[in-house]
Amino acid sequence: MxxxxxxxxxxxxxxxxxxxxxxxxxxxxxxxxxxxxxxxxxxxxxxxxxxxxxxxxxxxxxxxxxxxxxxxxxxxxxxxxxxxxxxxxxxxxxxxxxxxxxxxxxxxxxxxxxxxxxxxxxxxxxxxxxxxxxxxxxxxxxxxxxxxxxxxFDLEEIHQARALDRDICRAEFGFGPEQLAVYGGRAGYRKGTETVARLLAGAPDLRLVTTGRQLVETADSHHNLPRDAFLRLLRVCDVGVFMPVMHEGWSRCAAEALLMDMPCLLRPRAGLGDLAALTGQPAPALDRLLDQVRERAAAPAVERRRARTILTRHSxxxxxxxxxxxxxxxxx
Incomplete structure (x- = not known):
C-alpha cells in the first residue's frame, strides 16, 4: 500500500x-x-x-x-x-x-x-x-x-555529553582552571551578544563563547562546530546568558544549555520568557550583569538538575x- x-x-x-x-x-x-x-x-x-x-x-x-x-x-x-x-x-x-x-x-x-x-x-x-x-x-x-x-532533543545524546570529563573538554578549548566560560548562544543578528560582550568586557576571569555561523563579532571565543564538538563546548561552559532583542520562538540554544546543567540568565521575552518561567531562570539585569554571572556560576547542583528534569519532558x-x-x- x-x-x-x-x-x-x-x-x-x-x-x-x-x-x-x-x-x-x-x-x-x-x-x-x-x-x-x-x-x-x-x-x-x-x-x-x-x-x-x-x-x-x-x-x-x-x-x-x-x-x-x-x-x-x-x-x-x-x-x-x-x-x-x-x-x-x-x-x-x-x-x-x-x-x-x-x-x-x-x-x-x-x-x-x-x-x-x-x-x-x-x-x-x-x-x-x-x-x-x-x-x-x-x-x-x-x-x-x-x-x-x-x-x-535527543536526551541520550545530551546525557552522554553531560558525562564527558569537563577538565578534558576545557583543555581542548583552551580554558584555564579559574576561568569562567560564559555561553552567549548563536552569534546572530538581534541575539543580543553585542550587549552581553559590552557588559562583561574587561573582566579577566571571564570568556564569552558564541557558536554557529558568525554574523556579529563580539565574543572572546567563537566556534562553528559539528554537533559532537559543539556538545563538548557546552560541557565547558559555566553560565549561559541569553539577551535577544528579537522575539524568540523558544531558543534551542538556551534549552540545550539548561539540559547540560548550565545555569542561565534568560531575557523574559516571547518564547524565551516561557522557557525562563518553566525552568525558573532569572532575568539578566543590565546594571549588575557581571555580578549575576558569578552568582549563577555558583548555582547549586539541585537547582541545575531541577531545570534539566523539567526539560526532559520534551524528549x-x-x-x-x-x-x-x-x-x-x-x-x-
Whole structure:
C-alpha cells in the first residue's frame, strides 16, 4: 500500500525553525511520503541577501501552483502560505515559530505578506506553535485551537555529553582552571551578544563563547562546530546568558544549555520568557550583569538538575508521539 503524500520543503539552513521542520519529517517518515520543494530562502544563488524571503515567495509560486490539485497534506511554516488555495489550506498544518518585524529586511513588502498570512492561518486544518506565548499571540489575532508542541532533543545524546570529563573538554578549548566560560548562544543578528560582550568586557576571569555561523563579532571565543564538538563546548561552559532583542520562538540554544546543567540568565521575552518561567531562570539585569554571572556560576547542583528534569519532558519520544498523532488526524 502506497503511503499518503505530505508536501513541505527541504529543511535547509542553520536556524531552530529548520531543525524543528527536519525533526517533524523524521518523526513521520514511515507515515507519509514526503514531497519536498526547494527552500529558496537558503539557496546560495540569491547573491543579495536583502529581500530573500520575498524572492522565495515569488520563486516558489509556480511550484505551489503545480500542487493545487495534488493529493496529500501540507506541513508549512513560512510566508509562501499566501499562495495556498482554500482547498490546500484545509489540508495544511501550519507551524508558527515566531514573528519578528525586526527580521524583515524588505519590510515594505514583507509586512504585507505577514498580514496576508495571519488572515489565512484560521483556514488551516491545524496550527502548531512552539511555545505558549505564540499560541496566545495567535489567539489575540482570532486564531483558536492551536497546539503547542515544544522543541525537543535527543536526551541520550545530551546525557552522554553531560558525562564527558569537563577538565578534558576545557583543555581542548583552551580554558584555564579559574576561568569562567560564559555561553552567549548563536552569534546572530538581534541575539543580543553585542550587549552581553559590552557588559562583561574587561573582566579577566571571564570568556564569552558564541557558536554557529558568525554574523556579529563580539565574543572572546567563537566556534562553528559539528554537533559532537559543539556538545563538548557546552560541557565547558559555566553560565549561559541569553539577551535577544528579537522575539524568540523558544531558543534551542538556551534549552540545550539548561539540559547540560548550565545555569542561565534568560531575557523574559516571547518564547524565551516561557522557557525562563518553566525552568525558573532569572532575568539578566543590565546594571549588575557581571555580578549575576558569578552568582549563577555558583548555582547549586539541585537547582541545575531541577531545570534539566523539567526539560526532559520534551524528549524525542514526546515530539514523535505528538506529531504522529497530529498527522494521523489529518490523514483520516
Amino acid at each position: 502506497t503511503a499518503p503524500v505530505a508536501h513541505s520543503y527541504v529543511p535547509t539552513g542553520p536556524t531552530g525553525g529548520r531543525a524543528y521542520l527536519r525533526m517533524v519529517q523524521q518523526a513521520t517518515a514511515d507515515l507519509v511520503r514526503w514531497n519536498l520543494l526547494p527552500d529558496y530562502k537558503y539557496q546560495d544563488d540569491f547573491g543579495e541577501p536583502r529581500g530573500r524571503r520575498v524572492r522565495h515567495v515569488t520563486r516558489i509560486a509556480s511550484d505551489l501552483a503545480a500542487l493545487r490539485d495534488a493529493p496529500g497534506i501540507f506541513v508549512w511554516d513560512d510566508l509562501s502560505l499566501v499562495h495556498f488555495t482554500p482547498q490546500m489550506l484545509s489540508r495544511t498544518i501550519f507551524i508558527l515559530h515566531h514573528y519578528e518585524p525586526l527580521e524583515q529586511d524588505f519590510p515594505e513588502a514583507e509586512e504585507a505578506l505577514w498580514q496576508q498570512l495571519f488572515a489565512l492561518i484560521p483556514q488551516c486544518a491545524a496550527v502548531v506553535c512552539v511555545a505558549p506565548y505564540w499560541a496566545r499571540f495567535l489567539q489575540g489575532r482570532g486564531v483558536t485551537g492551536t497546539t503547542v508542541i515544544y522543541n525537543s 524525542l519520544d514526546y515530539f514523535t508521539q505528538e506529531w504522529r498523532a497530529l498527522v494521523r488526524r489529518l490523514l483520516t
